[in-house]
Amino acid sequence: MHLTHLNTRGEANMVDVGDKQETHREAVASGRIIMQPETLKLLSDGELPKGDVLATARIAGIQAAKRTHELIPLCHSLALSKVSVEFDIDVAESCVHVTSLCRLNGRTGVEMEALTAVSVACLTLYDMCKAVDKGMRIEAIQLDSKQGGQRGDYQRMSAQAPIVTGDGVAGEVSLGERCPSPCVRVKFLAELRERVGESETVVSLDQLASRDIGGLKAALAEQDSRFKQLTDQRTLCAINQVMANDDALVTDDDEVAFFPPVTGG
Amino acid sequence: MNNKLDIKVAIQAAPFSMDYGYDDALAGRSDIGAVVSFTGLVRDFNESPDVTGLTLEHYPGMTERTLTEIGEQAWQRWSLQAVRIIHRVGYLEPGDPIVRVLVASAHRREAFEACDFIMDYLKTQAPFWKKEHSSQGEYWVKERHSDQQDAARWE
Numbered sequence: 001m002h003l004t005h006l007n008t009r010g011e012a013n014m015v016d017v018g019d020k021q022e023t024h025r026e027a028v029a030s031g032r033i034i035m036q037p038e039t040l041k042l043l044s045d046g047e048l049p050k051g052d053v054l055a056t057a058r059i060a061g062i063q064a065a066k067r068t069h070e071l072i073p074l075c076h077s078l079a080l081s082k083v084s085v086e087f088d089i090d091v092a093e094s095c096v097h098v099t100s101l102c103r104l105n106g107r108t109g110v111e112m113e114a115l116t117a118v119s120v121a122c123l124t125l126y127d128m129c130k131a132v133d134k135g136m137r138i139e140a141i142q143l144d145s146k147q148g149g150q151r152g153d154y155q156r157m158s159a160q161a162p163i164v165t166g167d168g169v170a171g172e173v174s175l176g177e178r179c180p181s182p183c184v185r186v187k188f189l190a191e192l193r194e195r196v197g198e199s200e201t202v203v204s205l206d207q208l209a210s211r212d213i214g215g216l217k218a219a220l221a222e223q224d225s226r227f228k229q230l231t232d233q234r235t236l237c238a239i240n241q242v243m244a245n246d247d248a249l250v251t252d253d254d255e256v257a258f259f260p261p262v263t264g265g
Numbered sequence: 266m267n268n269k270l271d272i273k274v275a276i277q278a279a280p281f282s283m284d285y286g287y288d289d290a291l292a293g294r295s296d297i298g299a300v301v302s303f304t305g306l307v308r309d310f311n312e313s314p315d316v317t318g319l320t321l322e323h324y325p326g327m328t329e330r331t332l333t334e335i336g337e338q339a340w341q342r343w344s345l346q347a348v349r350i351i352h353r354v355g356y357l358e359p360g361d362p363i364v365r366v367l368v369a370s371a372h373r374r375e376a377f378e379a380c381d382f383i384m385d386y387l388k389t390q391a392p393f394w395k396k397e398h399s400s401q402g403e404y405w406v407k408e409r410h411s412d413q414q415d416a417a418r419w420e
Contacts, residue, residue, distance in 0.1 A: 092277050092278070189324055190405065191394065194405075241326050241330060257324060259324070259392065260408075262389065262394065263394055264321070264323070264364070264391050264392075264394070265305055265352075265384060265393070
């Protein structure tokens with residue numbers, strides 16, 4: 001094991017990635033900011049003096065991910081294909097959980113971008129709320145998982161393993177970016193997510209022979225044989241979080257989730 | 266007697282107390298004659314004989330909606346006075362309470378049946394998934410046919 005950012009003389013060294021294969025890279029990082037319950041309430045009610053805290057912090061995190069190479073000396077600049085920043089308001093722990101996912105096809109990993117997005121989103125949350133609460137603490141900024149690259153995949157094993165498979169919290173409309181043309185956002189949950197190796201994708205409505213769940217499954221299966229298992233009778237489906245069958249119609253910006261039979265309780 | 270819809274559901278990673286919901290459901294009321302509650306715990310044996318823990322995933326938003334709807338169905342079928350449902354997500358160890366359903370009614374039969382109904386529907390409809398950890402590794406828990414049969418009793 002050696003540090004690739006140091007050369008043989010121990011000096012800082014930007015790694016030449018020209019010879020590396022381009023692969024699909026993805027990284028998820030998370031962190032949290034702990035605050036007074038009163039501050040959290042003001043934040044979720046939108047009553048803080050600086051306005052919409054979460055929307056601002058989300059944009060700040062996305063912008064920061066794109067500028068990571070300007071902040072971290074030996075980082076390459078990357079053409080990210082996706083950056084998402086999500087917030088989960090946790091009343092029980094009196095904190096906001098911040099999660100970022102960064103993705104690209106490229107020669108170098110995206111974990112620094114995901115970590116930067118989380119850090120700057122947390123800092124922005126602090127800035128937006130500091131008028132009412134100076135004692136907030138930013139904690140536990142960490143890489144949760146990464147995929148792709150020659151060192152293989154990484155998954156943090158701990159009590160903090162990912163516990164949710166959707167975005168956003170109850171009653172909150174996800175602010176994920178909309179696609180330019182009419183599309184549906186597709187999520188794969190739990191075991192199905194692991195089997196297809198992907199948590200979400202976007203499908204353009206123009207790709208569907210019929211604009212219903214059956215048509216969506218067929219379009220996905222045509223895209224990639226991994227998605228053929230969606231036609232398995234055990235696989236369940238929900239449109240905008242309501243159970244649906246193959247004949248159910250899909251419209252622009254719907255959230256469609258596929259998942260295995262439930263096993264709670 | 267007050268039959269105003271009183272259903273609360275909660276999803277959380279943190280542990281809950283063994284009397285969760287009781288004080289809240291009964292506060293300021295003297296028309297309740299029966300409280301039935303069910304608490305489900307993590308067993309150390311299930312699909313493998315040495316379960317060391319499990320990780321529960323859910324589908325935020327749909328989970329809360331589904332549990333509320335199940336509570337509302339129970340409210341329509343029986344004469345109830347309060348329903349409380351709490352379910353944990355995240356990493357749990359054997360012995361940890363995982364789910365608790367509390368039903369208050371004027372009479373015991375309705376509270377017993379409604380609590381039974383809510384658990385049967387929760388197990389077959391609410392979007393939770395368990396991944397068990399054991400010394401042999403980890404695996405996703407398979408759905409049980411008997412749970413489907415239990416839920417079908419109410420049709």
